[in-house]
Amino acid sequence: MTDLVPTPLQIDFDLWVRLKQARIEAVLDQILPSVQTVPMALHSAMRYSILDGGKRIRALLCYAAAELYCPQPSPTDITLTDIAACALELIHAYSLVHDDMPCMDNDDLRRGKPSCHKQYDDATALLVGDALQSLAFFILSTSNLTNNAQQQLFMLNLLADASGSKGMAGGQAIDLAAVGKPLTQDKLETMHRLKTGVLIEVAVLLGANSAIYSANSDNNHSLALRNFAGNIGLAFQVVDDILDVEADSNTLGKTTGKDAENNKPTYVTLLGLKKAKSYAEQLHTEALLALTPFSDQAQRLQQLANFIMHRSF
Amino acid sequence: MTDLVPTPLQIDFDLWVRLKQARIEAVLDQILPSVQTVPMALHSAMRYSILDGGKRIRALLCYAAAELYCPQPSPTDITLTDIAACALELIHAYSLVHDDMPCMDNDDLRRGKPSCHKQYDDATALLVGDALQSLAFFILSTSNLTNNAQQQLFMLNLLADASGSKGMAGGQAIDLAAVGKPLTQDKLETMHRLKTGVLIEVAVLLGANSAIYSANSDNNHSLALRNFAGNIGLAFQVVDDILDVEADSNTLGKTTGKDAENNKPTYVTLLGLKKAKSYAEQLHTEALLALTPFSDQAQRLQQLANFIMHRSF
Numbered sequence: 001m002t003d004l005v006p007t008p009l010q011i012d013f014d015l016w017v018r019l020k021q022a023r024i025e026a027v028l029d030q031i032l033p034s035v036q037t038v039p040m041a042l043h044s045a046m047r048y049s050i051l052d053g054g055k056r057i058r059a060l061l062c063y064a065a066a067e068l069y070c071p072q073p074s075p076t077d078i079t080l081t082d083i084a085a086c087a088l089e090l091i092h093a094y095s096l097v098h099d100d101m102p103c104m105d106n107d108d109l110r111r112g113k114p115s116c117h118k119q120y121d122d123a124t125a126l127l128v129g130d131a132l133q134s135l136a137f138f139i140l141s142t143s144n145l146t147n148n149a150q151q152q153l154f155m156l157n158l159l160a161d162a163s164g165s166k167g168m169a170g171g172q173a174i175d176l177a178a179v180g181k182p183l184t185q186d187k188l189e190t191m192h193r194l195k196t197g198v199l200i201e202v203a204v205l206l207g208a209n210s211a212i213y214s215a216n217s218d219n220n221h222s223l224a225l226r227n228f229a230g231n232i233g234l235a236f237q238v239v240d241d242i243l244d245v246e247a248d249s250n251t252l253g254k255t256t257g258k259d260a261e262n263n264k265p266t267y268v269t270l271l272g273l274k275k276a277k278s279y280a281e282q283l284h285t286e287a288l289l290a291l292t293p294f295s296d297q298a299q300r301l302q303q304l305a306n307f308i309m310h311r312s313f
Numbered sequence: 314m315t316d317l318v319p320t321p322l323q324i325d326f327d328l329w330v331r332l333k334q335a336r337i338e339a340v341l342d343q344i345l346p347s348v349q350t351v352p353m354a355l356h357s358a359m360r361y362s363i364l365d366g367g368k369r370i371r372a373l374l375c376y377a378a379a380e381l382y383c384p385q386p387s388p389t390d391i392t393l394t395d396i397a398a399c400a401l402e403l404i405h406a407y408s409l410v411h412d413d414m415p416c417m418d419n420d421d422l423r424r425g426k427p428s429c430h431k432q433y434d435d436a437t438a439l440l441v442g443d444a445l446q447s448l449a450f451f452i453l454s455t456s457n458l459t460n461n462a463q464q465q466l467f468m469l470n471l472l473a474d475a476s477g478s479k480g481m482a483g484g485q486a487i488d489l490a491a492v493g494k495p496l497t498q499d500k501l502e503t504m505h506r507l508k509t510g511v512l513i514e515v516a517v518l519l520g521a522n523s524a525i526y527s528a529n530s531d532n533n534h535s536l537a538l539r540n541f542a543g544n545i546g547l548a549f550q551v552v553d554d555i556l557d558v559e560a561d562s563n564t565l566g567k568t569t570g571k572d573a574e575n576n577k578p579t580y581v582t583l584l585g586l587k588k589a590k591s592y593a594e595q596l597h598t599e600a601l602l603a604l605t606p607f608s609d610q611a612q613r614l615q616q617l618a619n620f621i622m623h624r625s626f
Contacts, residue, residue: 033478038503042478042486098443103435122416123489126439127482130411133443134477137450141470149462156469157454164447165346165355169440173355176436190351 013303017060024059024089025051027082031139045120045128046135050093053111057236057308058092058203059085064300065207065225071297073211080145081210084155087136088203091163094132097125099172133163155209162202171195175264183265189234196240197233204229204301224293228301231287236308238280241266243311245273284309326616330373337372337402338364340395344452358433358441359448363406366424370549370621371405371516372398377613378520378538384610386524393458394523397468400449401516404476407445410438412485446476468522475515484508488577496578502547509553510546517542517614537606541614544600549621551593554579556624558586597622 011019028050035044066073066081073079100107100115101122108118117125140156143149161167171194178191204225245268267276287305291298324332341363348357379386379394386392413420413428414435421431430438453469456462474480484507491504517538558581580589600618604611 037479039478039483039486039490041490042483046478094443098439101439103439124486126411126414126416127478127486127489129443130407130446130476131478131482133446134473134480134482138470138473138477141466141473143463143467143470149466150456153454153462153466153469154456156466157451157456160447160451160454163443164451165352165359165440165444166350167447169444169447170352170355173352173437173440176440177352177354 062207066211069211090136200233201229227290235283375520379524382524403449513546514542540603548596
């Protein structure tokens, strides 16, 4: 009898992306309190800020890393990988909502829509971000997800570390302090590693850990994944800086040219456009090289690395 | 041979409070990144916002509930109870930092000092709150705290639920929406239960769970503790409303009369001062009654209930 159901690795990359984006959307929709749940205004604003938008790069990295170890995920049950992917997107969305506020980047446009504080107000945006963060840790601590609470606790610990003052929030603080000041490439890299890179790295690690169900994972694999994720996280940021100069707001779904306007150091202002592009290529190559130990199993991660490099939005 | 070391229950209540306050201060000091850790400005502002201040009511409730099951906690090791108490104080401190911001209550004074956004700036206050929240979940997910990851995950789940849109952040949203509107006592109670009560309830539950190390706790005990905590949480808020009218800013360490100024509904505006006081007494009595199943073991919780009722700050 012929098996007519294609395995995930046989699905075309574009379709895989759309399927995973649809899946994360459905799980987020189920996890977020409905607009009928009190307080309704807050829940409505939370849903506005996370549903129906974004490339879901962190979720995609999480799914792709999970498929290294579990190439046939359950098509119907909500898995620990789904929950990890949602938690990553919740943390990312909270950071965008707070980052767009007037006291931070003061950005009116996000994912092609008015940003949360423009659509609602500053106080609502503050509470939306706060509550999205709590929700990330709430779903990842749900007790019936696995039989391995130790593993789940470890994943939660990684995510909390990546979100806090030594991770994403710390990167934001360095970013704010850097406005109008020239930075060396080292310092710019530290800032971006914290602000964006650490969460992208953790997306890969959470995905892998959600599928292994064991703390005894191969150390070489773990190092290779960190190496891949570190390089691709930085490449992501360099490409972001290039797009901020080259793309238009409609394609990007957020205001372009903001960094220059805000007098923020970027890879383009530091290296110039040409060198920034070749630096992104170099990071991309190193990321792909790091995947060697996984051979063909890492196809999705390779494709995602290419996607991150050549995206136009 | 006579045992000269007094057991915790023999220590005078005032001394017990001071010892526990000193202990939570020491553990928080150890947990918070030093001011030499990058980003230094953020870590300095985080330490400013949580160290050396506050009554630590939530931590005290957590310790008192833990002593129901473990009357002789380790004097030197950092225990799961210490970590739970710190996590509660981190969540509480983050909510105060965000609550004081101009887009929320716009309060310049907190714990007798300039509030975080006055001492630093709005962007720093935003990031301080965000990072304090992450830190709470980071420390509570540290892997070497217990041999019972399931229990720890359950505690983390309770705390995340109490912090989010169906708990504290949700209460803040209802509070904001209520400005200038008359509320029924039912709605005022829903708001306060979410805004303050749920975290106080969870403080008691986390304390008990940190000492039991088993999900099979007596259901009657659990119900009794929830009942105690629910009543004392509400009493705490009624007393807060009374103090906002009767105390002066110096004693209270925060601006008094703010609720009336901001046109916010309170128990005093709803019931009048006299009835608000007798309502607080009624809640206090019900809280003490709920402790009956524990008999003498609940002495600390009784004393804390009295302390919450009769505090002047």
